[in-house]
Amino acid sequence: MQNSRNNKAYSKSERRQAEILRGLMDNGDTQIKELAARYGVSLMTIHRDLTTLQDQGLIRRIRGTVSAEKSLVFESSYLFRSRQHVEEKQRLAKAAIEHIEPGNAIIWDDSSTTYQVCDYIDTVTPVTVITNALPVINRLHNTPDIELIAVGGKYNRSYGGFFGLATENAFRSVHVDVALLSTTTIQGLSMYTQDEQVVRAKRAMIDIATKKILLVDSSKFHFTALNYVADLTVFDTVLLPRETEKELTDRMINGGVSVQLV
Numbered sequence: 001m002q003n004s005r006n007n008k009a010y011s012k013s014e015r016r017q018a019e020i021l022r023g024l025m026d027n028g029d030t031q032i033k034e035l036a037a038r039y040g041v042s043l044m045t046i047h048r049d050l051t052t053l054q055d056q057g058l059i060r061r062i063r064g065t066v067s068a069e070k071s072l073v074f075e076s077s078y079l080f081r082s083r084q085h086v087e088e089k090q091r092l093a094k095a096a097i098e099h100i101e102p103g104n105a106i107i108w109d110d111s112s113t114t115y116q117v118c119d120y121i122d123t124v125t126p127v128t129v130i131t132n133a134l135p136v137i138n139r140l141h142n143t144p145d146i147e148l149i150a151v152g153g154k155y156n157r158s159y160g161g162f163f164g165l166a167t168e169n170a171f172r173s174v175h176v177d178v179a180l181l182s183t184t185t186i187q188g189l190s191m192y193t194q195d196e197q198v199v200r201a202k203r204a205m206i207d208i209a210t211k212k213i214l215l216v217d218s219s220k221f222h223f224t225a226l227n228y229v230a231d232l233t234v235f236d237t238v239l240l241p242r243e244t245e246k247e248l249t250d251r252m253i254n255g256g257v258s259v260q261l262v
Contacts, residue, residue, distance in 0.1 A: 014085075015222050016041075017049045021058060024068040032066055085217040086116075088241045092215040093117040095239050095262040096180055099213050100124045104177040107205045108136055110161030110198075111182035113215045115139075121146065130176060132162040132201060149174075156197070163197040171204035179209030184225045186216060186248075189232050189255040192225040199227045206230055214238045221248060232257040 016039055024030060036046045050066055053059040059066055093116035100106060102124055108114055110133040118139045121127065125145035131137060132151045140148050153167030181202055183191035191214070193199055206212055214235040221244075232238055233256050240249060242261045252259050 013049065013052075014219065017053055018219075020049060021053060021068065024059060024066065029065045029067045032061070032064055035066070085219055088217045088243075089113045089116045089215070090119065091241065091262045092217060092239045094120050095260060096213055096215055097121070097124055099211060099237060100127065100178055102126055104128070105130065105174070106178045106180060107131065107171065107174075107176045107209060108133060108179075109181045109202060109205060110134075110136075110159050111215075113182035113217055114180045117180060128176075130171075130174060132167050132171075134160050134162070159195075159198065161201075163201055168200050168204045171201070171208060174208060176209050177211060179205045179212045180215065181205060181212070182215045182217075183220060183229065185222075186220050186232070187224065189252065189257060191229045191232065193227055193229055194225045196227055199229050202229050206234060211236050216240050218244060221245075 019039075020035060032046060032050070033043065035050075036043050039046070050059060050061060054061065059068055089112070092113060096114075096117055097120045100121075103126060104124070105128040108117070108129055108131040110131075115133065115135055118136060121129070121140070122143060122145070125143075126147070127145070128147040128149065129136070129140060130149040130151060132153065134155070137148065137150045140146050141150075151162060151167050151170045153162035153170070154164040155161075156163050183202075184193040184198075185191070193202070212235045214232065214237070216238060218241050232252060235258070237258050237260050238252065239260050239262055244261065249259055249261065
């Protein structure tokens with residue numbers, strides 16, 4: 001029971017830190033007292049959140065104000081996401097490997113969740129990997145038995161990936177065995193994201209894949225996003241952490257979604 005309470009507190013703290021970082025990236029310098037009032041927590045709690053962000057090199061504090069670190073203002077979002085829920089993401093990635101066979105062609109999105117598949121991909125080689133994600137390209141470019149196809153386009157530092165018309169056209173020029181995707185958020189029985197260019201890239205990946213796998217860590221149920229991407233039923237399997245609230249998994253299963261808890 002104590003562990004359950006601690007997990008919930010940890011998740012709430014992570015969500016608040018993510019929201020603080022997004023606000024700083026959008027709005028610039030902010031008074032620390034304003035943050036405490038905005039989130040309805042004590043100054044001590046806000047300072048703990050800011051210490052966590054500062055230790056990761058994402059923000060800086062000067063005389064009662066806080067701002068996103070200038071040299072990382074674009075990269076901050078990807079850096080922050082890549083450091084959250086790592087153990088969950090690794091479990092999801094390991095489970096995703098079970099859906100890949102040697103000889104498969106795989107398309108792979110720019111998410112920090114699917115990035116973790118890099119740790120396990122050598123267990124199913126030889127494979128072809130097609131991706132717009134620069135961190136994946138950097139990680140796999142020298143890996144034996146992987147034919148790597150790097151898809152270019154307009155580089156977005158916030159996402160660590162390439163997007164735009166050139167990217168989408170490149171995706172739609174091929175057909176793949178497996179698509180590995182994640183999402184900004186799950187609302188109801190659908191996936192959403194905030195950026196239209198990301199929507200178009202993910203839809204292109206979905207359209208060209210025989211098998212579609214969605215990796216969803218527990219943070220994806222606690223945010224909202226504007227743009228609809230796809231219904232969860234389009235995926236052959238939706239991988240979820242075993243700690244996911246039963247109400248959420250039951251809703252998906254009752255809605256016809258193929259769920260695998262890992």
